[in-house]
Amino acid sequence: MLKLENINKTFGNKVAISNLNFEVKEGQILGLIGQNGAGKSTTFRMILDFIKPDSGKILWDNQEFVRSEISIGFMPEERGLYQRETIINQMNYFADLHGMPRAKMRIELKEWMKRLGVVGELEDKIESLSKGNAQKIQLIATMLFKPKLLILDEPFSGLDPVNANFLLKEIQRAKEDGAVIIFSTHNMENIEKIADKIVMLKHGQTVLNGSITDIYEEYQRLNLRLGGLKDENILSKYLGIKRVIRNTDGTLSLKLDSEKLGESIFRDIVRNQGYIPIFEQSYPTLDEIFKLKTGEKS
Numbered sequence: 001m002l003k004l005e006n007i008n009k010t011f012g013n014k015v016a017i018s019n020l021n022f023e024v025k026e027g028q029i030l031g032l033i034g035q036n037g038a039g040k041s042t043t044f045r046m047i048l049d050f051i052k053p054d055s056g057k058i059l060w061d062n063q064e065f066v067r068s069e070i071s072i073g074f075m076p077e078e079r080g081l082y083q084r085e086t087i088i089n090q091m092n093y094f095a096d097l098h099g100m101p102r103a104k105m106r107i108e109l110k111e112w113m114k115r116l117g118v119v120g121e122l123e124d125k126i127e128s129l130s131k132g133n134a135q136k137i138q139l140i141a142t143m144l145f146k147p148k149l150l151i152l153d154e155p156f157s158g159l160d161p162v163n164a165n166f167l168l169k170e171i172q173r174a175k176e177d178g179a180v181i182i183f184s185t186h187n188m189e190n191i192e193k194i195a196d197k198i199v200m201l202k203h204g205q206t207v208l209n210g211s212i213t214d215i216y217e218e219y220q221r222l223n224l225r226l227g228g229l230k231d232e233n234i235l236s237k238y239l240g241i242k243r244v245i246r247n248t249d250g251t252l253s254l255k256l257d258s259e260k261l262g263e264s265i266f267r268d269i270v271r272n273q274g275y276i277p278i279f280e281q282s283y284p285t286l287d288e289i290f291k292l293k294t295g296e297k298s
């Protein structure tokens with residue numbers, strides 16, 4: 001288990017991280033969310049021991065975290081492959097670092113490349129690969145050695161939806177293997193699909209910290225999506241409907257002022273038309289929660 005306790009980091013008089021606390025157990029995924037400059041990379045650099053916190057503790061199984069004693073897979077935001085090297089040379093280098101026999105690695109590498117649909121040969125140079133294929137090789141280099149701790153800095157940035165799905169699946173697989181996983185992101189997409197917990201940072205301050213379900217449960221289900229409403233006038237009597245947006249798929253998105261109102265609307269619709277194909281009452285999105293917490297306008 002990785003644990004950060006009361007971590008603080010300043011650069012000159014700039015506070016990069018203030019009193020950060022979290023823990024991630026084996027088989028758990030933490031999403032670290034924040035906009036540019038929030039402190040995500042600084043957090044990773046401290047865990048990876050590239051820089052030291054000013055104060056606080058980083059622990060692994062409640063002992064001081066010693067980087068060299070734990071197998072770590074790190075995918076940096078700027079990505080880290082040598083463009084001029086071939087795939088196999090690059091991977092041999094990592095195999096040596098991780099103490100995995102090259103022959104064994106080669107077999108696994110081929111399996112990974114097949115599974116992820118990499119278009120390229122082992123002898124191809126990284127620079128000759130398309131961006132998407134190079135990203136897949138980077139991912140393989142980070143995950144093939146089954147690290148105990150997986151740190152992925154903005155792993156989804158620049159990925160198309162197909163590749164983003166590959167990545168989601170592989171992260172899930174690493175979770176099932178019992179890795180401690182942290183990934184950062186500046187948008188909320190994908191977070192709900194895989195993160196067990198989230199930490200949201202703003203200018204180094206923690207604005208949200210906890211399991212996704214606990215965070216949602218602090219809020220009411222104020223978002224209501226309706227599809228197949230025959231008479232929209234039915235809605236006009238409700239003063240508690242604060243906003244109605246018509247979506248491109250023809251559904252309506254309503255913002256309610258109380259969760260209970262959903263029940264009345266539901267009963268009314270059923271009385272009126274007997275059946276409604278889409279009636280979905282949900283919590284605010286993480287994006288909305290972030291804005292509520294930071295006082296930003298939506």
Ligand SMILES: Nc1ncnc2c1ncn2[C@@H]1O[C@H](COP(=O)(O)OP(=O)(O)OP(=O)(O)O)[C@@H](O)[C@H]1O
Nearest residue numbers: 011014016034035036037038039040041042043186
């Ligand atoms: N070496 C450094 N010297 C001075 N300031 C730094 C240094 N590294 C980071 N900072 C500052 O600390 C704050 C947090 O930066 P950090 O790179 O951790 O943010 P981030 O959340 O990773 O942002 P991004 O999404 O843009 O990568 C920023 O204000 C940044 O300018």
